[in-house]
Amino acid sequence: MASRWPASAELALAGGFLALAWGLSVGVMAAVMQGTRWDKLASLVTGLGVSVPEFWLGLILILIFFSTLKIAPAPIGRLPAEIVAPPTVTGLYTVDALFAGDWGAFFGAWGQLALPALTLAFVGGAPIARISRAAMREALDSQYVRFARALGVGRVSVILRYALPSALLPVTTMMALLCGYLMGGDVLVEYVFAWPGLGNYAVDSIGASDYAPVMAVVELSAISYLLIYVLLDLAHMVIDPRTRA
Amino acid sequence: MATAPATNSLRFLVAVGNRLRVRVGYGAIVIGILILLSAVAPLISKDPLHIDSTATLVPPSWAHPFGTDQNGMDIFARVLYAARLDLGEALAAATLAVLIGVPLGALGALAAGWGDQALLRITESVQSFPTLLLAMGVVAAIGPGLGKLVLVIAAVNIPVYVRLTRSAVLPMRDMEFIQAARCAGLGNIAIVTRHLIPNIAHLIAAQFSINCAWAIQILAALSFIGLGVALPTPEWGAMVRAGADYTVYGQWWVALFPGLAIVITVLSLNELADSFRRHTSR
Numbered sequence: 001m002a003s004r005w006p007a008s009a010e011l012a013l014a015g016g017f018l019a020l021a022w023g024l025s026v027g028v029m030a031a032v033m034q035g036t037r038w039d040k041l042a043s044l045v046t047g048l049g050v051s052v053p054e055f056w057l058g059l060i061l062i063l064i065f066f067s068t069l070k071i072a073p074a075p076i077g078r079l080p081a082e083i084v085a086p087p088t089v090t091g092l093y094t095v096d097a098l099f100a101g102d103w104g105a106f107f108g109a110w111g112q113l114a115l116p117a118l119t120l121a122f123v124g125g126a127p128i129a130r131i132s133r134a135a136m137r138e139a140l141d142s143q144y145v146r147f148a149r150a151l152g153v154g155r156v157s158v159i160l161r162y163a164l165p166s167a168l169l170p171v172t173t174m175m176a177l178l179c180g181y182l183m184g185g186d187v188l189v190e191y192v193f194a195w196p197g198l199g200n201y202a203v204d205s206i207g208a209s210d211y212a213p214v215m216a217v218v219e220l221s222a223i224s225y226l227l228i229y230v231l232l233d234l235a236h237m238v239i240d241p242r243t244r245a
Numbered sequence: 246m247a248t249a250p251a252t253n254s255l256r257f258l259v260a261v262g263n264r265l266r267v268r269v270g271y272g273a274i275v276i277g278i279l280i281l282l283s284a285v286a287p288l289i290s291k292d293p294l295h296i297d298s299t300a301t302l303v304p305p306s307w308a309h310p311f312g313t314d315q316n317g318m319d320i321f322a323r324v325l326y327a328a329r330l331d332l333g334e335a336l337a338a339a340t341l342a343v344l345i346g347v348p349l350g351a352l353g354a355l356a357a358g359w360g361d362q363a364l365l366r367i368t369e370s371v372q373s374f375p376t377l378l379l380a381m382g383v384v385a386a387i388g389p390g391l392g393k394l395v396l397v398i399a400a401v402n403i404p405v406y407v408r409l410t411r412s413a414v415l416p417m418r419d420m421e422f423i424q425a426a427r428c429a430g431l432g433n434i435a436i437v438t439r440h441l442i443p444n445i446a447h448l449i450a451a452q453f454s455i456n457c458a459w460a461i462q463i464l465a466a467l468s469f470i471g472l473g474v475a476l477p478t479p480e481w482g483a484m485v486r487a488g489a490d491y492t493v494y495g496q497w498w499v500a501l502f503p504g505l506a507i508v509i510t511v512l513s514l515n516e517l518a519d520s521f522r523r524h525t526s527r
Contacts, residue, residue: 051511053462055469056485056504059492067495075493181375188466192489202381203470211385218382222374
């Protein structure tokens with residue numbers, strides 16, 4: 001399992017960052033432009049994001065970018081077939097290749113990572129966008145934001161300095177949920193892209209009717225879930241003054 | 246207050262129904278159409294299990310609107326028949342979860358003793374597992390089978406109802422109409438069925454329809470990784486799995502249509518849930 005953990009971590013990091021980036025920015029934009037055409041478009045896209053099965057979205061991306069447009073590499077794991085893995089430093093090929101100065105491996109690893117990370121990000125970012133839109137909406141309607149506006153604080157400043165910080169609180173919770181989920185390796189995305197991570201390990205073992213690894217992966221993600229929740233509660237004590245009694 | 250049980254349950258249903266007026270949005274319409282289509286599937290499509298070895302992997306055409314798969318089975322027919330299985334399974338699992346979770350949560354909130362605490366701890370420990378992984382682990386342990394799948398998917402969703410009901414009932418517990426009911430001599434169970442559940446029915450309905458969406462996603466995901474329904478039974482996730490390898494080689498129709506069916510169904514169920522919830526905020 002130790003050898004597969006970096007693969008899952010690499011995918012989780014890339015997918016998680018992308019998910020946060022698009023989820024948060026779309027959510028905030030939709031809240032600011034509430035009721036406009038863009039807001040409706042955003043709610044349609046996030047609606048799709050929470051409804052689409054990851055494994056199917058992955059297949060469709062493969063179909064478009066690999067089979068049809070031929071700009072993505074074959075979905076065969078973390079590196080193209082002809083490239084040797086860089087010497088291990090962090091276990092993340094995208095970083096290790098940089099340390100080794102191996103540009104072939106560097107671009108190869110990023111190329112392989114692109115589609116699975118995008119799949120993960122689209123599905124993971126949709127609930128983040130929904131939560132941040134709702135939280136941002138609430139913050140923008142609040143008394144103190146109206147007060148700041150009345151004082152003549154600029155529009156951008158109101159959004160970024162007054163409304164956004166309090167809206168971030170529920171977003172951290174959602175992000176923690178996503179992290180907890182990603183820690184165990186995303187079973188479905190890893191399977192579709194033949195990504196040699198924890199999730200795929202579990203699926204392979206199911207195929208071989210060897211259920212001990214499945215249990216191990218389930219246990220591991222439950223434990224990381226709990227750990228992340230503890231960290232989240234501690235973090236909220238720092239971020240949210242109301243919880244400091 | 247010695248009314249016959251039949252009138253009692255009738256009164257319960259009327260009380261619940263009164264509070265569930267939904268604005269019919271596109272979610273309800275699409276789900277309606279899907280149920281209708283799957284009901285008349287034998288009239289408008291071929292046999293979903295008929296193997297035609299002379300017509301394997303045929304692209305979509307008039308004879309096969311969605312094409313055929315590697316065994317020559319008609320994908321249009323299979324997508325329609327799969328709707329029966331997927332929707333039926335989702336309804337069964339969600340209903341089971343509601344029937345167990347809601348009364349437990351309501352009684353827990355009313356009793357507010359060690360039973361309530363024990364209930365909370367149990368739901369917390371179940372919820373500390375990611376839903377899909379938990380379902381995976383359990384199915385891997387007890388083996389596949391449609392009945393078992395319904396039970397597992399229901400079981401992983403019961404905690405959601407327990408907590409939802411509990412948190413909705415808690416603020417209502419000390420309200421005057423509940424106290425009045427208590428003064429009138431009603432027991433806990435009568436208060437739950439006659440006064441509490443009708444007042445939170447819209448929340449439960451919203452959760453129910455989200456739950457159906459989850460159930461479909463979980464079943465499809467389990468089938469996709471080979472733990473759920475196996476070929477040749479028509480099921481959307483299993484059909485995507487069957488088409489996965491061909492998609493890479495450009496034969497897109499095998500996996501595209503069943504996946505699209507999942508997206509449309511789940512999207513509509515989520516929309517339906519939103520329309521239940523919007524009803525409350527007004």
